[in-house]
């Protein structure tokens with residue numbers, strides 16, 4: 042084995058930081074053999090110790106910026122999170138000629154374009170495998186393994202906390218808040234868990250995947266984002282009666298009309314593999330023109346699964362450093378000057394089938410007036426369930442699956458239906474994806 046050393050500095054010793062330290066220590070021999078260099082932790086920057094890891098005699102600074110300034114550190118590993126201090130830290134490290142490894146999807150999604158340019162100016166690179174789908178090597182798959190393809194679309198369950206909540210609610214009838222608290226205790230959730238349940242975290246990840254897939258600069262503000270907080274147990278149950286599971290998906294598709302970038306709850310036919318991805322597991326389905334559909338599955342969050350991805354990036358960088366080669370793979374998989382600002386398709390023009398649920402009067406003529414409105418908008422009903430009225434109730438839940446319709450068209454039909462006296466409240470809507478790649 043070569044005796045060359047590659048020196049890293051770890052900033053942040055929380056869930057992922059401690060997991061990274063532990064994996065690097067436990068698997069040190071295999072990691073150095075793979076890296077063709079001894080990977081040494083030169084300095085840890087942490088405000089406090091973490092009982093989850095024993096730092097031994099590893100040097101520690103309570104000021105994380107010391108890591109960015111330490112001349113012996115070649116790779117700074119940012120595991121702080123957020124776009125404030127973490128951004129300053131990464132900028133300082135890059136300016137000081139250090140490579141950066143990060144698990145921070147918010148930072149990459151929102152400031153990646155600027156940070157990648159800064160890295161290039163300084164002849165260093167930023168690696169971010171842990172930022173998307175935790176331990177699944179999806180960045181590497183898109184950037185390297187699928188480099189021969191035109192990627193047509195991808196769809197993924199890319200938030201572990203949200204999938205854990207949906208799975209526990211469905212399988213065990215548990216309460217939303219209770220499962221979220223458990224996800225936080227297990228270290229799955231973001232510092233602000235509304236990022237998980239309102240879809241922001243998935244949007245951060247989706248925009249990264251879309252840029253890698255389609256060769257475009259990151260456009261976080263263009264992602265349509267809807268979380269899981271408005272889903273009801275009834276919807277989960279009715280979807281199952283229709284042969285579907287509800288999953289929170291990120292979807293990116295490119296066509297002549299533009300790029301779709303959307304994060305929302307989705308009905309998926311129950312036989313699809315993605316419909317059966319449960320708990321904290323993530324999965325990303327990628328359709329390439331040459332390879333066809335490919336599926337990537339594994340733990341989407343948690344200390345060591347995420348550390349697995351962080352360490353893989355460290356190994357990649359150590360390999361490059363040890364052979365004196367930098368920037369072998371462009372940050373977004375395409376040469377920076379070949380990225381194209383593809384137009385994003387407005388949601389009004391996005392076409393999908395729909396699941397609809399409404400409360401309607403249980404009397405003759407009501408159903409036909411509703412279906413007439415759909416047919417006037419060119420929308421046909423593919424399946425319909427009418428529930429029996431509860432005791433003393435004159436209204437019944439009506440559940441429908443429609444054929445594919447543009448959101449704009451569906452908005453108009455739904456507004457007309459909501460205005461009917463025979464229908465009360467809002468019509469609940471969830472998109473359907475066949476995922477038959």
Ligand SMILES: NC(=O)c1ccc[n+]([C@@H]2O[C@H](COP(=O)([O-])OP(=O)(O)OC[C@H]3O[C@@H](n4cnc5c(N)ncnc54)[C@H](O)[C@@H]3O)[C@@H](O)[C@H]2O)c1
Pocket residue numbers: 053054055056057058087088089105120121122123126144145146147171172175228229230231232341342343344347
């Ligand atoms: N937890 C996961 O499963 C997971 C998975 C993938 C990616 N990530 C990402 O990894 C990063 C870290 O997440 P985590 O779950 O380990 O968070 P965490 O809260 O457990 O750890 C963050 C650490 O950073 C420290 N920190 C925060 N602000 C600081 C500051 N100003 N100066 C010094 N230290 C500071 C905190 O004290 C804490 O120890 C985030 O970007 C997160 O999105 C987390």
Ligand SMILES: N[C@@H](CCO)C(=O)O
Pocket residue numbers: 172173174175199200201202203229230231237242341342343
């Ligand atoms: N909070 C994130 C961590 C992994 O990125 C999740 O639950 O998926």
Ligand code: NA
Pocket residue numbers: 170171172173174175176177178179180350
């Ligand atoms: Na990953």
